Amino acid sequence: MHSHDETDDENVYDALATADDDGRWAFGTGFDAGTAEIDAPVPDGVDRDDLATYCLMLADDALVASQRLSGWTTKAPELEEEVALANIALDLLGQARVLLARAGHLGAAEPYRGERSDGKGGCAGPQDDEDVLAYFRDDRAFRNVTLVETDLGDFAQTVAWLLVLASWRLALLRRLTGSRDPVLAAVAGKAVKELTYHRDYAAQWVLRLGDGTALSHARMQAGLEAVWPFVEELFTAHAVERRLVDAGVAVDPTELRWEVDAVLDQVLPAATLTRPERPAVGLVGGRGGRDGVHTEALGLVLAVMQSLARAHPEATW
């Protein structure tokens, strides 16, 4: 019999983590260190905080949409659709990660860092800006448009949502490839190809369900109606966006309407669907998701996404 040696009983995960000196935070793996573009200087004449906020806007659109889409995993109508929706979620998550890392490099993560409970310094939980920003901000600090946080309803509503979202983001990021900020330009350059696949996928399903049976048509039209009130906000410019448009960094969302309309005018008639006429929601006194004013739906999304990391902020494996 020997006395309880505390090294024997230490958490086995700690031992694993120290064995190769490469312990990973349990809820994410950052890549902001050593990424050429993320360390790039702020372009001349551009306000650092504005640029950080704009990165958060585009990151949060992708992050929250990704979280919503991943809710279909294990529940999609067919295995192929489940794989497709998960792949689309993964692409959006990748876009979000780079943008969050850039926002963090510009200082956006600092208000959300904590101290380690064991007094060893550093921050509690993740070391990487992207993880701090994803898991430790409250809903009021998220800058996503309302559309991405809405409940996705049934599969028909999901593909209506995805058609609008992918068409809008494709139009936006295609223009952003010419941004003076090298990170925004680089993210956009990759994302355009991904979003083209996402839009194709959504358009094919809207067409198939809209021009399908009486039941699939009715549900496709209802899905489109449910999404429609959140479309108007996509074409509303925030003050930060307007300042950065002038600086050659951002895209003016009011310019995107015709391009999105052209896609919808191509898809909806072919799918025998009617363009909805429903009043816009999503803005309260002129303020919306870009200002941190959200619907209660975002709180539910974040509860699922953040609660485990917040309960165990220092977990590694």
Added chain:
Amino acid sequence: MVTSALTDARTAAEAVVDPEMPMLTLADLGVLRGVETAADGTVVVTLTPTYSGCPALDEMRHDLRRALHEAGHERVEVRTTFSPPWSTDWISDAGRRKLAEAGVAPPDRLGPRPAGGPVPLTLHAPSRVVACPQCGAADTEETSRFGPTACTALRRCRSCGEPFEHVKEI
């Protein structure tokens, strides 16, 4: 001396295989953007991801560091770059041959893409011919645009009946 160390580091880095498509080396896949040595002897490898959310990127970095350590390079830094964006056109001829030999249909070469203007939307399935990597028949159909990895789509051969993966063009 310095040159031979660099050559040796390049050889070691280029031989690392892709974690999701292990029939390809990272060099075949076209994701290795450079292997250099810094003034202090650190080997600096530059990688680019295939897709923004490619989950294999972290494993690639890990595998590169390990391969270079095993080849005797103590200090290794793996950097990532997103620009210019990776395209399936970066997959080498050797890589295309290895994919086909492993039963995965290689991507077509897209060549330079037109710049500017909205990206056109095609509502009918693209008429691209993807030959079956098993029997060579051209009569194949797409079963899912999205497959087990971010890079692949699922197809089925109408001639021999075999399902197969296709590295889809981006």
